[in-house]
Structures are given as structure tokens and as C-alpha cells.
Amino acid sequence: MNKIYYLLVTLLISTTIFSQNVVRYDLHVRDSIVNFSGKEKRAIAVNGQIPMPTLTFTEGDIAEIHVYNHLDEGTSLHWHGLYLPNKEDGVPYLTQMPIEPGTEHVYRFPIIQSGTHWYHSHSGLQEQIGMYGSLILKKKVVDPAFRKGIDDVPQVPIILSEWTDYKPENVHRMLHNASDWFAIKKGTTQSYAEALKAGHFKTKLTNEWKRMLAMDVSDVYYDKFLINGQNESQLSQFKAGDKVRLRISNGGASSYFWLKYAGGKMTVVANDGNDVEPVEVDRLIIGVSETYDVIVTIPAENTSYEFLATPEDRTKSTSIYIGEGIKQLTTPMPKLKYFEGMKMMNNMMNMDGTMDDMGMDMSLQKIDMNTVMYPEISGSAMKMDEDKDMDHSKHSMSSTKSDIVTLNYSMLKSPTKTTLPKDAPVRELRFELTGNMNRYVWSMDNVVLSETDKILIKKGENVRITLYNNSMMRHPMHLHGHDFRVLNGQGEFAPLKNVLDIMPMEMDVIEFEANADGDWFFHCHILYHMMAGMNRVFSYEDSKPNPYLPNKAEAYKKLQAESNQFHLMAENDFATNGNDGKAMLQNTRWSFGTEWRLGYHDDHGYESETHIGRYIGRNQWFMPFIGFDARYRKLDHGEIEENLFGQKSTKDKRIQASLGFAYTLPMLVIFQAEAYHDGNVRLQLMREDIPLSKRLRMAFMVNTDKEYMVGLKYIIGKNMGITTHYDSDMGLGFGINVNY
Amino acid sequence: MKSIKNILMLTVMLVSFTSSYAQIKNASTQEVKIYGNCGMCEKTIEKSGNLKNISSVDWDKETKMATITFDKKATNKDDILKRIALSGYDSDFFLAPDAAYNKLPGCCQYEREAKTPVKKQMKANMEEKMKANHDEMKSTETQNISQLETIYENYFAVKDALVETDGKEASAKAKELLTLLDVVKMGDLEMDVHMVWMKVMKDLKEDATKISQSNDIKKQRDAFDTLSENIYKLIKVSKAETTVYFQHCPMANDGKGANWLSKENEVKNPYYGSKMLSCGKVVETIK
Secondary structure, three states: OHHHHHHHHHHHHHHHHOOOOEEEEEEEEEEEEEOOOOOOEEEEEEOOEOOEEEEEEEOOOEEEEEEEEOOOOOEOOEEEOOOOOHHHOOOEOOOEOOEOOOOEEEEEEEOOOOEEEEEEOOOOOHHHHOOEEEEEEEOOOOOOOOOOOOOOOOEEEEEEEEEOOOOHHHHHHHHHOOOOHHHHHHOOOOOHHHHHHOOOHHHHHHHHHOOOOOOOOOOOOOOEEEEOOEOEEEEOOOOOOOEEEEEEEEOOOOOOEEEEEOOOOEEEEEEOOEEEEEEEEOEEEEOOOOEEEEEEEOOOOOEEEEEEEEEOOOOOOEEEEEOOOEEEOOOOOOOOOHHHHHHHHHHHEOOOOOEOOOOOOOOOOOOOHHHHHOHHHHOOOOOOOHHHHHHHHHHHHHHHHOOOOEOOHHHOOOOOOOOOOOOOOEEEEEEEEEEEOOOOEEEEOOEOHHHOOOEEEOOOOEEEEEEEEOOOOOEEEEEOOOOEEEOOOOHHHOOEEOEEEEOOOOEEEEEEEOOOOOEEEEEEOOHHHHOOOOEEEEEEOOOOOOOOOOOHHHHHHHHHHHOOOOEEEEEEEEEOOEEEEEEEEEOOOEEEEEEEEEOOOOOOOEEEEEEEEEOEOOOOOEEEEEEEEEEEOOOHHHOOEEOOOOOEEOOOEEEEEEEEEEEEOHHHOEEEEEEEOOOOEEEEEEEEEEEOOOOEEEEEEEEOOOOEEEEEEEEEEOOEEEEEEEEOOOEEEEEEEEEO | OHHHHHHHHHHHHHHHHHHHHHOOOOEEEEEEEEOOOOHHHHHHHHHHHOEOOOEEEEEOOOOOEEEEEEEOOOOOHHHHHHHHHHOOOOEOOEEOOHHHHHHOOHHHOOOOOOOOOOOHHHHHHHHHHHHHHHHHHHHHHOOOOOHHHHHHHHHHHHHHHHHOOOHHHHHHHHHHHHHHHHOOOHHHOOHHHHHHHHHHHHHHHHHHHHHHHOOOHHHHHHHHHHHHHHHHHHHHHHOOOOOEEEEEEOOOOOOOOEEEEEOOOOOOOOOOHHHHOOOOEEEEEEO
């Protein structure tokens, strides 16, 4: 009897202690083989699925998530958009050490907010190959913020993503090496031949004069785009008249998506997990890692309506059909008019590589400069005079064109006041987003994470950040652990977000209340930009020690090193007249490169040049270097070569050290000046990879040693090309170029 | 002799290889209904369904039945029917987007049997909404009182036509503007307005004439630039009935920039039309 009594008492006590509901999930992270594109490739699946399982909690719950790492590498999970203790934030080397292979890690934190969020790995490039999933936090029904007709509508989590058959590490390396293989795959090389055909030869010329490579709205070629892990799927549980709330997260590593619905307008009701006043739109673009909640209606019976997600480059798309029955399609997004975009970019780009907004004060996605490339708005790619004959059809279409309502940030309004504490001290920060497309360096104030310390902030202050994007690409900037207000003209009702998409030349102001503790990441959420160093850390002064990070300083160094890795690039031309090749190892600032020319006979010679250089300045056009040259060549009759300056050199055996620099001239020609230890001087002009047509590249070189070279390369595959070149030393040759 | 034999064999092999290559491998054939009318439809349907070595479509306009043959390892029926639907033709699996259907030539606009009409009640709701919008528009349209006010209204009509890149409409509206300009009773104008009127009247008429006499949108926009400047001068002193926004696009006029007036705060650019619709900003609000 006593025993039972005790049991009852303990039960009572324990229930009062645990009156909060603990919701537990067990996640097993495993290597797996998937087939999204027709080819079997490696991916990472959690509990055997991609995307990772949808985790659902209700505000007030305690989340307890057990992660079991069955991989051969470390992993982590970041809870995107959640307010939580710093040690649960899931950034390896910043808030915890990586979850080692074969170990279990428990994330446990109270759920103190509601809304649509998502979670993903924050380790290396694991997010690209499957580690993303929806995270739905429901409101309590008794919550005063519960909105009838919105929060009680049936809901479906939607997570967008993309798949590439290439290993993400390889994608990252190729981006740094300015490989244009992705452009070839997408059909966006924008070569001289294509420019000529489109009547934009001058545009292309100006573009190269301003030292720009072909522009694109996104960098990576993807094989498939996915909604909830499928390219096409159907939600047949819904019927005519039903309203459905789609809780959409963009779990893509680098893709923005346009969202459209075949059954009419969409009502946007929340963004980044925060409610907004409902607003009706025809379409919206969702930035990488943003979330939007939209409500759609099924207008007719026996029909399912296409919800179409198209990546910004419009190469492909993915659809989910909502409703039962025959599938009503929506008009696909037409192909971009790249040369129009190039022309616009030319106008906006200063000769010194900075951007000029021509006094337009752009902000909040209100002016989309890319509109010049959108045929659905600016008319088809045909010349204007051509469609004059079709006056009649044009008229009926034109009214719809300018009526397309596209969401932008100024249309978002919080239903409740979001003002910060009034008497708190204000901390002003300003960041300029900077980048270098040619070398794929992405930074803030031209500084990458490995070159900077943490930014200290104090608990209790209001942090106001002005962001200006002075780069050519848009960046979704994400702040961990906090929501910030976007000052968008809605006054006290400014919307709360945790990701801010900022387009080229835009200036936006955000502010947040510093109310936490620990170290919080602030970074561009395009995975490859983040890995290139476009990150900062906000660190609260006098933070509590983090039990998961015994050696904080050491760990921060590891974090810094992660986004400043060296990338290898190598190529060799196996030609009839010799071998020509080079290998380079580069990171954000440093370059170790060696070039070689190996003949098949002694009289053709063997030579190599090695340069160790450092890129200087924002645009990295200037690179001083030290060099080592080694040559062996047997010339007939003791012939002596003389350069343009009358300096003589015996080329037979030569080992030289040198000092010099390389500078990128307009038209992307590289000017190189080099002085050797014997006093000889060499000046050289060189340009490789002039895009003549989609796959044909030209190269030339000429220098003051009276050496010259012209060559052509036809690209047949990612790592292969057919070449021909004429070299003053080795004569005419044909060969095969193999590159890595 | 032997070599000839070899060559012959090689040729035969090559020929058989190429002919087999041209066929669809792993072929699967199905019959599906695709809605359409005429021979022209047949062309479009087959063209949009065919993919070299992957799928071929043969549609019969009498029976509306299509025989589709495809490489089942490379594609599937849905892919083919989706392509056909995107070209404007319904099947029992996919409905064409309305825009694609509306773009079909008149003779091809078949009866859309497969499409279920939108529920009555919902349609009524939508129509009500549209009507409400319409009424709102009308009520703003009828607010014209003073004689300059009618001129401003007409200016805005010209602007709207340019926003829509509609040269004909712009010309027609400019013609109306011209007649209005001619009948302004200068004596009724207030003193300061009168002064400005005298200065800008000639230019206003000239620009209005230019716009009315041309259908060339580029010429119209050139004239509209100066027309806007002069209307701005006028509106500054006379004040309009409603708030007017003076807007600026730095890219217009070959990068020299150009201004215009609008009744809405939201930017709708008359110099680029839909090409760059939202380019520009409000530089002054005139109340």
C-alpha cells in the first residue's frame, strides 16, 4: 500500500515538473546512394529519406533531438530561424564540436516561437547532398495571435531543393577555377558568336572591356530540382473549394526559386516563420534559405492545380499538383534574355569594378534590374519592330504584363508592433557586400572570415546594420538565433525576418535586439558563397562558457580555415609538338602556380615557371609574385637568343629566380612583367579562354623574348578539350587537353 | 577481294547501325486522347510531343486519338503529354495553361471538354471583386473639375498608354490633349498659373502634336520627356485635385535620365514600359 502511495506521489511530482511536453525525435544520419537524374550517386539520408523528416512541434514544447552519426565524417544540425541557447545552434567549431562519426549528440531546447522553419547540416557541403528538412512550429490554439482562416487551414510542408550529379566539393572547386562548364551545360556561355547572332556584339565587347566574365543569375548547373524530394508529385487529398496553406522553405544550396500557382493568386501570410498581413500576389521569388507561407485555393472540381517552382536561371523546374484529378498547368517561365542583362550590367559597372546605381537608391527588392531579362514582362526576345505587325495580339497581352503582381519586401507588414526597446543604446554597423566573380571570392568589406575577428556586441543594445551590396550577385544574408526588423517603410509594423535577400546595388537597413548570449553566425546562405568566406560572427561580450567547446579560440581558427581552403586546378595539353600544362593551388589571396612546356626532343626544350603570388585589392586584378624558372634546351650551333631590349640569354640550361607581377587589363588580358636575377626582363601579354562560340575558346600570348603563341580549344567535356596551337618554340601542334 | 568483302560488311554494319539508331529504343506505344480541331493542331501537337530518338506522336484529327511511342527508359507518357499541354492542347491528364490556349490560332481553339469550369459561387465571388475594383477606378476617373484638371487627366492617359507601350493609344490620347489645350480659357486662370501657362503653352502643344502624329513609341517617349517637364511646371503652381508624384528614372533618355508625373506613388515607368516597369523613384510629392 505504501509503495503505491509513493509511486503516486512521485508520478504527481514528475508530471508537474514535466508539465512541458517533451517531443523527441531520433535521427540516424547515413551515407546512401540515390538516383535523381538517372545516375546513381552518393548522398546523405536521414532515417533513410531525403529531405530529412519533417519535425513538428507546438510552441511551449521541449524539443529533444537525438542525432546518430553513421557517416565517416563529422556532421551537425542547425535549426534555421530558431531562438535557442547558443550551444544548441549547431554550427561546428562555433557553437559545438562536430558530431564525430559513430557518436550520438542530443539537441535539447524549449520551443518559444511558432512558424515555418527548416533545419540543415552546417558541416561543409552536406546540405547540398540531402541534409535539409522542414521544421514546423505550430501555434497553440489558445494563442491570441492565432488567426482564423489562416492558422486553421490544412497545411503542407514544402521544401525546395536542387540536385547535382557532381560532387559538391568538385562544384566548389570548379567555381573557384572560373570553369565555364556549367554555363555550357545551361546554354549560357554568352560567347562572341552568340552575341553576334543576337545583335549584341558591342555589348559583349564592352562587357569584356570592363573585365567581366559572362554574367548569370546563378552559378551552378543542376540536374534536377525538387519539391519534397520529388521533381513532380501530387496532393490528391484536397478538393475543389479547399484552401491549402503551403509552408514553403527553400532548402536549396544556391538556387532562388520563382513560385507560381495555376489556380490563381496566392496569399502570402508569413515569411521566415513570422506572420505578415495577408497579401495577394501572382508570383514571388524565394531566396535561398527563406521561408514563406502562402494560402492557395482550388478553384474547380476534378482538377489539380500546378504549383510551380522555377529556379532563377529558369533552366528547369519542379511542380507539385494540388487537388485531385486532371492536372491544370501554369505557363512556364520563359528563358532569360542574357544579353539584355549583360547590357544592363555594363551600364551599372564602373571601370574600377564597383557598381553604380545611377542614383536609384534601390532597396527591398522593389526594383529588379533583371526584369530586362524576363520575356514575360519585357516582351519576347524578338526585336520590337518585329512585333509591330502583331499589334493586335500585343494589345490583348500588354494589359496582363504590367499587371503581374510580384512580391517584394516593402509589401510585408507585421500584424503586431515589432519595435525594439526604446531606451536601449544603439550600435550602428555597416557592411558592404563585396565579391569577385572571376576568382569566386565573396566577402564583406573585402574581408573574408579568416581575415577577421568576431564582432563584439553587448546584451541589451539594439544592433542596427546597414547592408550595401556592391557585388554583381544577390546574397541571402542570414543571422542565427535572432529575428531582425527590416526597415521597409511599415513603421512600427516592420516585418521580422532572419534572412534578407539583397540584390546588387541595393541598400537595406535591419535592426535587432541583442538579447542572447554566445556566438552567432551571420553569413550569406548561398552555400558556395559561405564556403568562400562571406561570413561574420557576432559575439556577446562576457558570454557564458560553452560546455561543447572546451577550446574556443582553437575552434574559431578551424572555422576560419574552413572557408579559406586551397583549391587545385591542373591541366595538360598532350599535343603533337609537346606537352603544355599548368597546375595551380589557390585560396582567397594566395596563388601557387606552375606552368610547364615539355618538348619531345632536346632541341624543343623543357621549361617550367613557378610563381607564388598574392592577389591584391578588391578586384584582385593585381598580383605581385616571386618566381623560379628552370629551362633546358639544346640549340643548334650555340645560337644565342636576344630579347626586344637587346638582353641576351643562353637558353641551354637556365635556373632563374624572378620578381614580377601580373595585372588584369581590360578585355581580361593579363599583363605580366618579370625581372630575373641575371637582370633580364620579360614583359608578356596573355589571354586564355576567349569565348568564340559556345564551346570554342581562343588563347594568345606574346612576350618580349620574341615568343608567341595562338591556340584554339574545343571543349568536348567537363575535363576534356581538343586543341590546336602554334608556338614560336615548338611550332604547330594538335592535341588533347585534359584538365582538372 | 577479301578487302572488298570487308568493306562491304563494314558498310552493311554501319547502315544497319545507323538505321537502328534512328529508331526509338525500349519502345512502348500507347493511345491517348488529345483535344484539338484541325490539321494545324495536328502539326503543333506532333511537333511539341516529338523528341528525336526518344518520343514520337501521331495524332488523328478525326478521332482525336494520338499514338505515342517512346523510349520508356528515357521518358514517360506524362512528360510527353505535359509538353503537348504547354503548347496549348488538353488531354485527359493535363490541361493547357489558359495563356497557351489563348495563343492558338482561331481555328485551333477547340472546345475544352476536359476542363471543369470554375465553381459558380467562386466565380461570383471573383466577379464581385473585379467589379468592386472597376467601380473604384471609375470613381477616380470622374473626378475632373477645373479646366487644367482635364488636361492633367489626359496627360496621365498618355502616360498610361506609354507605360503599356501602346503607341496607337498614346497618339489618340495626345490628340485629345491637343484639343483640350486649344480650348483653355486663359482669362479664367489665376495670375501665377497664367504666367506659367504663357511660358509652357507653346511647348505643350508642340509635344502633344508630336506624340499624336506618330505611332513610333520611341519618338513619342522623346516628346513625352519635355511634355512632362512642362506639365510639372504647371502643376507646381496650379496644384492638382489629388496628390501627384513627380518621378524620375535615371536610365531613361540614354542614361541622361527623365521625369514624369503620376497619380500613384508606385513607379510605373512610361519610358521603358514593361521592359523596366519599376525602374525609377519618387523625387517629389505634390499635394
